[in-house]
Each structure stands twice: as structure tokens, then as C-alpha cells.
Amino acid sequence: MRISKFAAPEIIFGWGALQQAGECCRRIGANNVFIVSDPGVVEAGWTEQVLVACQDSGLSYELFHHITANPKDYEIEEGVRRYRESECDAVLGIGGGSAMDAAKAIAIVATNGGTIHEFEGADKIKSPLPPLLMVPTTAGSGSEVSQFSVIIDCSRKIKMTIVSKSLVPDIAIIDPQTLVTKNADLTAETGMDVLTHAIEAYVSVAATPLTDVQAQNAISLVAKHLRASTASRTNREAKTAMSMASLQAGLAFSNAILGAVHAMAHALGGYLDMPHGKLNAILLPYVMEYNFLAAPERFMDIASLMGQNVNEMTTAEAARLSVRHVRQLASDIGIPTRLSDIGFTENLVSVMSKAASEDVCLITNPRDIETRDIEMIFRQAL
Amino acid sequence: MRISKFAAPEIIFGWGALQQAGECCRRIGANNVFIVSDPGVVEAGWTEQVLVACQDSGLSYELFHHITANPKDYEIEEGVRRYRESECDAVLGIGGGSAMDAAKAIAIVATNGGTIHEFEGADKIKSPLPPLLMVPTTAGSGSEVSQFSVIIDCSRKIKMTIVSKSLVPDIAIIDPQTLVTKNADLTAETGMDVLTHAIEAYVSVAATPLTDVQAQNAISLVAKHLRASTASRTNREAKTAMSMASLQAGLAFSNAILGAVHAMAHALGGYLDMPHGKLNAILLPYVMEYNFLAAPERFMDIASLMGQNVNEMTTAEAARLSVRHVRQLASDIGIPTRLSDIGFTENLVSVMSKAASEDVCLITNPRDIETRDIEMIFRQAL
Numbered sequence: 001m002r003i004s005k006f007a008a009p010e011i012i013f014g015w016g017a018l019q020q021a022g023e024c025c026r027r028i029g030a031n032n033v034f035i036v037s038d039p040g041v042v043e044a045g046w047t048e049q050v051l052v053a054c055q056d057s058g059l060s061y062e063l064f065h066h067i068t069a070n071p072k073d074y075e076i077e078e079g080v081r082r083y084r085e086s087e088c089d090a091v092l093g094i095g096g097g098s099a100m101d102a103a104k105a106i107a108i109v110a111t112n113g114g115t116i117h118e119f120e121g122a123d124k125i126k127s128p129l130p131p132l133l134m135v136p137t138t139a140g141s142g143s144e145v146s147q148f149s150v151i152i153d154c155s156r157k158i159k160m161t162i163v164s165k166s167l168v169p170d171i172a173i174i175d176p177q178t179l180v181t182k183n184a185d186l187t188a189e190t191g192m193d194v195l196t197h198a199i200e201a202y203v204s205v206a207a208t209p210l211t212d213v214q215a216q217n218a219i220s221l222v223a224k225h226l227r228a229s230t231a232s233r234t235n236r237e238a239k240t241a242m243s244m245a246s247l248q249a250g251l252a253f254s255n256a257i258l259g260a261v262h263a264m265a266h267a268l269g270g271y272l273d274m275p276h277g278k279l280n281a282i283l284l285p286y287v288m289e290y291n292f293l294a295a296p297e298r299f300m301d302i303a304s305l306m307g308q309n310v311n312e313m314t315t316a317e318a319a320r321l322s323v324r325h326v327r328q329l330a331s332d333i334g335i336p337t338r339l340s341d342i343g344f345t346e347n348l349v350s351v352m353s354k355a356a357s358e359d360v361c362l363i364t365n366p367r368d369i370e371t372r373d374i375e376m377i378f379r380q381a382l
Numbered sequence: 383m384r385i386s387k388f389a390a391p392e393i394i395f396g397w398g399a400l401q402q403a404g405e406c407c408r409r410i411g412a413n414n415v416f417i418v419s420d421p422g423v424v425e426a427g428w429t430e431q432v433l434v435a436c437q438d439s440g441l442s443y444e445l446f447h448h449i450t451a452n453p454k455d456y457e458i459e460e461g462v463r464r465y466r467e468s469e470c471d472a473v474l475g476i477g478g479g480s481a482m483d484a485a486k487a488i489a490i491v492a493t494n495g496g497t498i499h500e501f502e503g504a505d506k507i508k509s510p511l512p513p514l515l516m517v518p519t520t521a522g523s524g525s526e527v528s529q530f531s532v533i534i535d536c537s538r539k540i541k542m543t544i545v546s547k548s549l550v551p552d553i554a555i556i557d558p559q560t561l562v563t564k565n566a567d568l569t570a571e572t573g574m575d576v577l578t579h580a581i582e583a584y585v586s587v588a589a590t591p592l593t594d595v596q597a598q599n600a601i602s603l604v605a606k607h608l609r610a611s612t613a614s615r616t617n618r619e620a621k622t623a624m625s626m627a628s629l630q631a632g633l634a635f636s637n638a639i640l641g642a643v644h645a646m647a648h649a650l651g652g653y654l655d656m657p658h659g660k661l662n663a664i665l666l667p668y669v670m671e672y673n674f675l676a677a678p679e680r681f682m683d684i685a686s687l688m689g690q691n692v693n694e695m696t697t698a699e700a701a702r703l704s705v706r707h708v709r710q711l712a713s714d715i716g717i718p719t720r721l722s723d724i725g726f727t728e729n730l731v732s733v734m735s736k737a738a739s740e741d742v743c744l745i746t747n748p749r750d751i752e753t754r755d756i757e758m759i760f761r762q763a764l
Contacts, residue, residue: 003396010547011592014385165392209603209626210393213595221591244591 004208006255009134009145009169013247015240018175021050021092021135022057028131028170030059030090034083036103037065041095041137044181050094050135062086064106067095070159070273071102072152076116079106090131096190097141097150097276100134104149104167107132116151120160122360125167132169137178139229139242140190140277142197142250144172152270159270161360168254176243180233188333191226191242192281194218194249195326199284200259201252203291203298204364208256215252216305221245223306223329230333260369261287263359264378267352274342281335282342286381288323294367299323339381349378386590388637391516391527391551395629397622400557403432403474403517404439410513410552412441412472416465418485419447423477423519426563432476432517444468446488449477452541452655453484454534458498461488472513478572479523479532479658482516486531486549489514498533502542504742507549514551519560521611521624522572522659524579524632526554534652541652543742550636558625562615570715573608573624574663576600576631577708581666582641583634585673585680586746590638597634598687603627605688605711612715642751643669645741646760649734656724663717664724668763670705676749681705721763731760 012020025033033054037047042065054061064082067075083091083106091110093103105116107129112119119125134144143149149162179187198218201211221241229238264287265279292299299319304310306325310318327337336342353374356362362369394402407415415436419429424447436443446464449457465473465488473492475485487498489511494501501507516526525531531544561569580600583593603623611620646669647661674681681701686692688707692700709719718724735756738744744751 003394003399003402006390006393006395008388008390011388012385013388013590013592017385020385208395209599209630210395213599213630217591217595248591248595 004206006208006210007147007165007168008251009172011145011172011174011247013174013244015177015236016175017173018046018049018135018178019053021133021173022053022055022059024133024171024173025054025059025090025092026057028090028133030131032086032088033059033061034086034088034091034106035061035063036067036079036091036093036099036106037063038067038095038099039065041099046137046178047094050092062088067099067102069098069275070152070269071098071105072154073116074154075102076105076109076151080109083110090133092133092135094135094137096136096138097143100136100141100143101149101151103134104132104143105151105162108162117153117160119162122163124162125164129166133171133173134169135173135175136246138182138186138190139179139246140193142194142246142253144169144174145247145250146254148254150266157271158355159266161266163360174243174247176240179229179239179243182233184230185334188230188335189275189277189281191222191229191333192284192330192335193277194242194246195222196261196280196284197249197253197258198222199288199302200261201249201256202302203295203366204256204259205366206256206364211252211256214248215256216301218245218249218252219302219305226329227332257364258361259287259291259365260362260374260377262361263356264374266359266361267355268344270355271348271352272343278335278342281330282337282339283381285323285327285330286377288326290373290377291365291367292319292323339378344382346382349375353378386588388590388592389529389547389550390633391554393527393554393556393629395556395626397559397618398557399555400428400431400517400560401435403515403555404435404437404441406515406553406555407436407441407472407474408439410472410515412513414468414470415441415443416468416470416473416488417443417445418449418461418473418475418481418488419445420449420477420481421447423481428519428560429476432474444470449481449484451480451657452534452651453480453487454536455498456536457484458487458491458533462491465492472515474515474517476517476519478518478520479525482518482523482525483531483533485516486514486525487533487544490544499535499542501544504545506544507546511548515553515555516551517555517557518628520564520568520572521561521628522575524576524628524635526551526556527629527632528636530636532648539653540737541648543648545742556625556629558622561611561621561625564615566612567716570612570717571657571659571663573604573611573715574666574712574717575659576624576628577604578643578662578666579631579635579640580604581670581684582643583631583638584684585677585748586638586641587748588638588746593634593638596630597638598683600627600631600634601684601687608711609714639746640743641669641673641747642744642756642759644743645738646756648741648743649737650726652737653730653734654725660717660724663712664719664721665763667705667709667712668759670708672755672759673747673749674701674705721760726764728764731757735760
């Protein structure tokens with residue numbers, strides 16, 4: 001039997017939890033906090049709330065909010081320069097996966113030196129990071145609890161996946177209230193990202209009972225609440241459920257790792273700078289169809305977790321049903337069904353499949369997968 | 383909505399994981415490890431394996447193995463004296479709840495000064511503890527992941543419950559192999575302790591989805607594997623399942639806290655120095671009967687998690703079934719059904735009820751409970 005590992009930050013969860021950001025920064029030893037955010041979150045007013053909380057706790061801070069979707073290596077370099085100039089001693093990321101992944105990447109280089117490219121892959125980080133606190137505002141990425149950071153190498157046009165236990169933040173503050181400013185498209189895409197995290201973690205070859213229980217509940221919560229959360233900005237029950245789903249899916253995938261959906265989405269995201277959640281959402285059912293041979297019982301569980309009665313079915317029937325229900329959910333909330341709907345073309349298949357085949361997420365995919373298999377899945381999804 | 387918190391150590395789980403103890407100590411900054419154990423675990427050979435692992439990692443250590451079941455305040459004082467004399471810089475507890483709770487208590491006083499009595503209750507610890515690593519050998523206490531330590535105050539003859547996030551260890555190494563040296567009685571009692579943790583956490587007023595998923599799986603695992611684990615010292619599947627159950631129940635109760643079973647068992651354990659697991663095992667069904675009014679759906683879930691088909695039942699019927707199945711499990715593995723079987727007598731009811739009514743665990747009990755209610759439950763269990 002293999003030996004498994006599980007790591008998680010301290011978690012603070014609840015409507016209004018944002019108010020505790022300053023006190024938490026103080027508790028992990030911060031005096032001068034480097035706050036990484038993005039223009040959208042600043043505009044929504046959530047970043048301001050964190051700044052005020054920091055001030056109220058007697059902390060000084062430096063705000064760096066020039067992060068774009070799919071954060072770029074040059075943004076990290078700029079952030080590190082600003083971190084050093086302002087002599088900060090802790091890093092707080094507030095935003096979606098982009099702001100949080102950028103915050104992590106800045107923290108890596110701040111104490112380890114070099115450039116972010118040197119840390120691509122697993123366990124390349126040698127020196128401890130500054131105290132890290134994350135505040136997600138999208139119920140999507142799970143970066144608030146994960147050991148991942150994904151940054152674009154602009155010269156190679158690829159997404160670099162950085163995996164290290166050092167990237168698990170010290171504290172994650174999850175405040176479902178931050179979701180009320182998200183529009184329907186972003187809610188739908190990030191929600192499907194949550195479902196992808198949970199499903200890939202659940203069928204991962206590195207899944208354990210500790211990750212399974214988180215993934216299972218995340219799948220149930222998404223199936224029950226993502227439609228309502230997409231339909232209404234102010235549905236408090238749905239926002240709270242989706243925040244918990246994102247958190248639990250994050251705990252699952254951070255420790256069980258992911259699979260082919262993420263490998264393929266990373267390739268496309270790096271090359272085309274497309275929204276990560278939307279790519280995952282489109283690719284998920286195609287990869288499920290490919291993978292279900294490797295773990296039909298797990299896919300049967302997924303159908304059941306999504307609320308389907310599978311008692312009278314064979315395992316294979318129930319497993320196939322899980323794919324149908326993921327498709328139905330995606331369709332209900334307006335996710336495109338094909339990559340061609342978002343500008344992907346046949347001529348990209350070969351180079352994208354090669355890029356995907358080198359992604360670290362493939363290692364835990366339940367079914368063996370070669371470059372030609374990835375090409376086939378890309379073509380089916382065209 | 384209230385704001386909830388969740389904390390857990392880094393977890394390393396698997397057959398043979400013990401070998402990683404030295405490397406883990408080094409990783410959390412130890413040079414000279416204070417190893418707290420008990421004579422039984424030393425005799426079984428597990429402590430020796432940890433000492434060798436520490437040596438292999440170039441660490442020095444001091445072994446302190448004079449811990450008795452239900453660790454006493456004077457043992458902590460002696461441990462602190464030895465810790466200081468040997469100039470250790472980290473604490474490792476290996477054993478059941480007693481050795482681990484003692485290790486935590488020694489760590490508290492080592493950096494906070496004073497005596498252990500000053501830390502009774504919630505959040506009394508001010509200074510950070512030395513690096514803490516725990517290795518459970520009983521699949522029972524959950525102390526390897528919890529924010530609890532329970533120590534007897536010998537002058538007052540009571541168990542002091544110390545609760546603080548500082549008590550969550552840095553690393554928990556869970557090696558199911560250590561269970562093969564436990565006898566059937568200890569396996570049964572500690573296994574029922576796991577079930578008590580899971581059930582009290584699941585019906586706690588502080589339960590959250592993060593604790594629920596752990597408690598649910600722990601209940602299922604105990605229902606499926608405790609009989610087999612009690613029946614055979616060498617059943618690897620059962621030992622692994624019970625180790626996971628103990629871990630997951632520990633994660634649940636550390637964050638959702640406990641209830642009246644523990645308050646009552648702490649009172650008896652402090653006064654009579656009786657095995658904690660056995661007391662919990664006897665008291666659990668009586669307290670479930672009392673509590674079920676407050677959360678019948680939760681008790682219905684428990685029946686279902688224990689493998690019962692509750693589809694055709696009313697909630698109340700299913701909830702009552704959960705109590706019946708806990709009784710059946712306890713009876714199958716040879717747990718006494720009444721407190722009088724282990725020497726508890728009517729004349730103790732009043733003083734024990736008063737002691738229980740002051741225990742911090744009562745705060746999260748789902749049904750309001752006064753001293754006279756506790757007296758009634760004690761009399762029913764006589």
C-alpha cells in the first residue's frame with residue numbers, strides 16, 4: 001500500500017469572514033502585507049474591505065492589483081520587484097485563481113530568488129515562503145487551499161504548473177458574500193471548474209478516503225446549487241453552497257491531484273489565453289467518456305452523487321449517466337458544448353496535444369493516455 | 383450565519399509510514415526530539431522504530447515513557463523537567479491518547495511556563511508550542527489531529543480538558559501496522575471511542591460540511607470494520623480502515639467538538655481512572671437516546687451510514703434504529719452494557735453529574751442538558 005499525504009491550510013468560512021483578514025494576517029506574523037488582487041475585484045469593493053481590515057489591525061500594506069486572467073510571468077516579476085521595494089513580510093491574495101496563483105508565485109520568488117520559471121513542476125521550492133493568506137472571490141479555483149500555482153510562460157506560450165506543499169497557504173478565508181458581485185457567465189464557468197476539480201480528484205489514481213469525502217460532497221453541492229447560483233446574484237444559500245463546494249473540491253484536488261481535463265485546459269489556456277473554467281467545462285464530459293473504462297464504479301458514484309437513482313442500473317449504464325448529467329448541467333447554465341464555439345480549430349490539435357501530454361496533471365489520470373489519445377479527445381470536442 | 387473554523391495537521395498515512403518519523407521531525411525544524419511514549423508501546427517495539435528513524439535522520443532524542451493511562455498532572459511536570467534538562471527543541475508523542483495528550487501538555491508548559499492546570503479550558507495558550515509530531519498506535523483517540531489534550535488534576539480528581547488550535551500537531555503520522563499488537567479488548571474500546579467521536583461531532587451544534595464528511599465516513603468505516611478488527615490482530619484491511627476511521631473522526635471532533643458522552647466520560651475517568659474508550663462505549667447509546675429529540679434527521683443519517691436501509695421508515699423510527707445498532711455493535715465486540723458492570727455505583731451519581739456539567743464538551747451537545755438530566759442518564763446507564 002502506498003503512503004498518502006494530506007495538507008490543508010487553516011480554514012475560516014462564513015458570510016462576512018472577510019472582516020477577519022487583518023487579525024489573521026497579524027496572527028501569522030505579518031506587519032506589512034503585500035496584497036495581490038485584480039482590477040475586477042478592486043472595482044467590486046472586496047479588496048478595499050481587506051485593506052480596511054488590515055488597517056484596523058494596525059498593519060501597513062502595499063496593494064498590487066495588476067493581475068490579468070491567466071497570470072503571466074512578467075506580472076510575477078513586476079510583483080516581486082514591488083514586494084521587495086515595499087519591504088513587505090507577508091503575502092495576501094484576494095480574487096479568483098489568477099490573483100491567488102500570482103500571489104503564490106510572487107511569494108515563491110520573494111524568498112527563493114531567481115525567476116518563476118525555475119519552479120515549474122513538482123517540489124522545486126527550497127526556502128520557506130513568507131506567511132501566505134488567501135481570500136477567494138470566485139468559488140472556482142480552489143487555490144485558497146491548494147498546493148498549486150499556474151503561471152503563463154509568455155515566451156513558450158504555455159502554462160507552467162507549480163506543485164509544492166509550500167504553496168498551501170497558512171490561512172484561507174472563504175466569504176460567500178464575495179460571490180454576489182459575479183456575473184452569470186463567470187458563475188457558470190467557475191462552478192464547472194469546481195465540478196471538474198471534484199470529478200478529476202475523485203477518479204484520480206492518487207485519491208484517498210480523505211480526498212474522496214471532500215470530492216463527493218463537492219459534486220453533490222454543485223449538482224444541487226450551481227443552477228440556482230448562476231440564476232441569481234443574491235441567492236445566499238446557493239452562494240454559500242458553491243463556496244463550500246469550491247473549498248472541498250480544492251482540498252480534494254490539492255491532495256489527489258487532477259487529470260487529463262486540466263492537462264488539456266492548461267495547454268489551451270497557455271496558448272490562447274482563454275478562461276480556464278470555460279475550457280474545463282467544455283472538455284470535462286469528453287474526458288469522462290474516455291476515462292470511464294478505467295473506473296466505472298467511480299463514475300457510477302458520480303451519477304449517484306449528482307442525484308440520480310442508479311439502483312436499477314448496471315455499473316456501465318450508471319457510469320454513462322454521469323456524463324449525460326454533466327452535459328445537461330453545462331447546457332442548462334449556458335456553457336458551449338464544443339471547442340470550436342470558442343475559436344479552437346483543427347490546425348491547433350497537434351501542437352496542443354503535445355503541450356498537454358507534458359502536463360504534470362496527466363500523471364494521476366485514471367486511464368493511460370498518450371499524445372494520440374489526447375488528439376482524439378480534442379477532435380471529438382471540436 | 384456563524385463563521386466556522388477548521389484546522390488540521392499535515393497528515394501522512396499508510397502501512398509503514400512510521401519510517402518517515404525522523405525525516406518529518408527534521409522537516410519541522412527538530413534537532414533534539416523529546417519522545418513521549420508509554421511502557422506498553424515501548425514493549426510492542428513501535429517506540430524503538432521511531433528512535434531508529436530519528437537516529438537515521440541524524441537527530442538526537444530523549445525518551446520519556448513513564449506515561450500511564452489517563453495521564454496525570456505530576457507526569458506532565460516530570461516530563462517538562464526532563465524536556466528542559468535535555469534541552470530538546472521538539473516533541474513527538476507515540477502511543478494512544480494518553481501518550482499523545484501528555485506530549486501536548488508537556489509542549490504547552492515547555493514554552494508557556496507555569497503548570498498545566500493554568501491552561502484548562504479554551505484558548506488559554508499564549509506562546510507557540512515547540513514543533514509537534516504525533517504517531518498514534520491505537521486507532522482511538524484522534525489526538526494526532528485534534529486541538530484537545532485531557533490531563534487529570536490529581537488533587538481535584540478531575541479531567542482537565544485543554545482546547546486550543548495550538549494543540550493541532552504540525553504533522554500526524556498514521557501507520558495502521560501499529561494496530562497489530564493491540565489486544566481485542568483495547569481494539570474494541572478504542573474503536574467505540576472512534577464511533578463516539580464521529581457521532582458526537584456529527585450531531586454537534588458546531589458541525590459544518592467540512593466536519594460532516596469526515597464524521598460520516600468514520601461512522602461507515604467503524605460499522606463495517608470494527609468487528610473484524612476486534613476479531614483478528616492481523617487483518618490488514620480492517621486495521622487500515624480503523625486507522626482511517628480514527629483519523630477522520632479526529633478531524634471531525636477536533637473542529638465540531640463533542641457532547642455529553644465525553645463530558646460524562648471525562649468526569650468518571652477523572653474520578654475512577656477508568657479506560658476512556660470503555661466509558662464512552664457504555665455511555666454512547668444512553669446519550670444518543672437523550673439527544674435524538676434535538677436532531678432526528680442526523681440520527682437517521684447515522685442509521686443509514688451504519689448500513690441500515692431506512693427508506694421505508696419514519697425519521698423517528700430510523701433515528702431510534704441508530705441507537706439499536708450502536709448497542710448491537712458494542713455487544714458483538716464484548717463491551718459491557720451498564721456502568722455497574724465496571725464498578726460505578728448509585729452513590730457516585732450526584733458528584734459525577736456535577737463534574738460532567740462543568741465540562742467544556744457540553745457546550746456543543748445538540749440537546750440542552752442540565753445537571754439533573756445528566757443524573758437521569760447516569761441512572762439509566764447504571
